[in-house]
Amino acid sequence: MNSLWSITLATLAKDIRLEWRSKDALNSMLFFSLLVVVIFSFSFDPLAEESRHIAGGLIWVAFLFAAVVALNQTWARELRNQVLDAYRVSPAPANALFLAKALGNFIFVSVLEALMTPLFIVFYNLRALGPAWQLIPIAILGTWALVVNGTFFAAMSIRTRSREIMLPLLLFPISIPAVIAMVAGTTSILTGEESAHFYIVLLLTYDVVFTTACLALFETILHAE
Amino acid sequence: MTEAAKPAITVTNVIKQFGRFAALRGVNAEFEIGKFYAILGDNGAGKTTLLRAFAGLAHPTQGTISILGQDPQAACREIGYMAHPSLLYDEMSGMENLRYFARLYGIAGTGQPNGDRCEQVVRSVGLDPELARPVGQYSQGMRQRMSLARAILHDPKILLLDEPFSNVDVHSAGEMVGLLRGMRDSGKTIFVVTHQAALLRGVADEFVWMQAGQIISRTADLSADFPSAGAR
Numbered sequence: 357m358n359s360l361w362s363i364t365l366a367t368l369a370k371d372i373r374l375e376w377r378s379k380d381a382l383n384s385m386l387f388f389s390l391l392v393v394v395i396f397s398f399s400f401d402p403l404a405e406e407s408r409h410i411a412g413g414l415i416w417v418a419f420l421f422a423a424v425v426a427l428n429q430t431w432a433r434e435l436r437n438q439v440l441d442a443y444r445v446s447p448a449p450a451n452a453l454f455l456a457k458a459l460g461n462f463i464f465v466s467v468l469e470a471l472m473t474p475l476f477i478v479f480y481n482l483r484a485l486g487p488a489w490q491l492i493p494i495a496i497l498g499t500w501a502l503v504v505n506g507t508f509f510a511a512m513s514i515r516t517r518s519r520e521i522m523l524p525l526l527l528f529p530i531s532i533p534a535v536i537a538m539v540a541g542t543t544s545i546l547t548g549e550e551s552a553h554f555y556i557v558l559l560l561t562y563d564v565v566f567t568t569a570c571l572a573l574f575e576t577i578l579h580a581e
Numbered sequence: 582m583t584e585a586a587k588p589a590i591t592v593t594n595v596i597k598q599f600g601r602f603a604a605l606r607g608v609n610a611e612f613e614i615g616k617f618y619a620i621l622g623d624n625g626a627g628k629t630t631l632l633r634a635f636a637g638l639a640h641p642t643q644g645t646i647s648i649l650g651q652d653p654q655a656a657c658r659e660i661g662y663m664a665h666p667s668l669l670y671d672e673m674s675g676m677e678n679l680r681y682f683a684r685l686y687g688i689a690g691t692g693q694p695n696g697d698r699c700e701q702v703v704r705s706v707g708l709d710p711e712l713a714r715p716v717g718q719y720s721q722g723m724r725q726r727m728s729l730a731r732a733i734l735h736d737p738k739i740l741l742l743d744e745p746f747s748n749v750d751v752h753s754a755g756e757m758v759g760l761l762r763g764m765r766d767s768g769k770t771i772f773v774v775t776h777q778a779a780l781l782r783g784v785a786d787e788f789v790w791m792q793a794g795q796i797i798s799r800t801a802d803l804s805a806d807f808p809s810a811g812a813r
Contacts, residue, residue, distance in 0.1 A: 363685060366681060370673070370681050373673065373677070377672045436670075437667045439670055444638060445637060445638060445657055447686065447687075579640075
């Protein structure tokens, strides 16, 4: 267990260092999300009331698509110079690699969300009518739902020729329950029409189930040929 | 069986198929501890696949491989693997790479009684541990040396090296051969896949010839069975 966390942290630190130097994932995610915010705000020009109903969907769809960019970068880095083979021949546990990648993606997508949320608020004139603090658990659990499955399916598709198309094809259908919970939960908080409690519990359950499944299956994926 | 009497690697009827293509076709062999083996053959002969199977990276479709009496994945601490690509992160310096891989093997970095293991191996391959440049800016020769440093970082008993001399100048290749000879003399078992067999004349204990996924000959002398090989 000690080695699991020690290697997880070492791999996470390495990934953050690589991302800090290259900024591959963050730059492309930021640019993509910025485009979505600006284009949709000019296309719809919604009133404040309409914004509250559609913003949840817009925000999460923008983050979902942007996350795919980061998720593809995660494993592409390991394929250059076949560095993944160096990990595979080592005694390091497979799940340490998975956890480090998922945590890394969680940090990158969270940074994106922290930078983009103020822009969404300004462009869509948003103000929550419900308990705004509940947006925090929805953001944390929703982001983890996206990155945990995304990291897993990105690993599954790294050996396929068209991996950048394969990832959304695998990820989006399985993320539907989580996306529905994120969008509905966010909308209910923004409009104040109903409690988001159910959606938070749904996201928590989704995260526990899929994190467990991904951890159970990742070693097979890592050593698959 | 004692450690010395036990073979380093035993290969029993190994077949490796990729779809309908058989890269290895019933390979049987036994390799002794402390010997230097050069694996030779044309492109597509199955050399790299055999090495990857030894490393546990390619699972045999049929047959078994035993590394010091264990399954290749169970014996991963005894194996050092250097592939044709560098297996290093281009954006990080050599030492940053090594410190990361040291963590994977549970090797502590600085402050050890024997000094820093990463610095030791970097010096042992003739590089400067102070070099802060990212690996992506290294020359091919330096990259190969750093790749070798990564492979020997955890002091493995068996070294598997795939084309370690490719794109390396004659002088650097000669130095690497000298380094490998020293490792063999210190008791390590070394397997080198190469097209530059002449570099290993007088160094390798055995030349293992592969063709169409099979070992067709094992000779102590480079030109015994294949006179043209000496000219390579």
